[in-house]
Amino acid sequence: MTTREVATLFGVHPKTVLRWVNSGTLVAGRTVGGHLRFARGAVREKLAERHISYAPRR
Numbered sequence: 560m561t562t563r564e565v566a567t568l569f570g571v572h573p574k575t576v577l578r579w580v581n582s583g584t585l586v587a588g589r590t591v592g593g594h595l596r597f598a599r600g601a602v603r604e605k606l607a608e609r610h611i612s613y614a615p616r617r
Contacts, residue, residue, distance in 0.1 A: 561594070561595070561596065562576050565597050569606070577595075585597070585601065585605055
């Protein structure tokens, strides 16, 4: 998942997601080009911690 997709799910600005990564609150990997990517499982866990439901697109 991209930073923008994660921000949309949480209802926050993409910079907030970057702050979470920098503080270790949310774990992300990087593409060869240096862009952040998030595992859906990790995002689902964080959503559950914040009591936000997750409904994947179909």
